[in-house]
Amino acid sequence: MGKAKVAVTIDSALLESVDRYVREHEFESRSSFFENAVAERVERYEKGRLARELDKLDVDEERQTAEEGIEAENEIWPEY
Template sequence: MAKAKLAVTMDEQTLAEVDALVRQHKFPNRSQVIELAVREKLDRLSKNRLAEQCALLDPDFEEALAEEGMGEEIDQWPAY
């Protein structure tokens, strides 16, 4: 995937921690640290949105919807 350059401003303590990770060879460079941190945050936010939307669902309605029309089909399914 193509990468784009950007400028980032952060407090000195955070930058010192990023630089320490690079010095300890945990990351090859600052960009890798920041890219991974942003990716992990985006993933977490995405999962939170999914959980919030799932919490809005009505389990009884969803179950009824899933079983709707299964009366005829269920008799044709093989036994487990």
């Protein structure tokens, strides 16, 4: 996947912290730090989004739907 160059504005104290991590060789560069940070944030957001969608499900309704499906399958398949 290609990379895109962006410009961002952040607090100078925060940037100093990033630069310290780069100097201490925790990260290769500012870019690698920010790419890593954004990737982690996107992953957390997507997991949270899934959890929020799952919270919308009605467990009893889903169970009933599943049981109805199983009963219908049992009627279709012959006994052995």
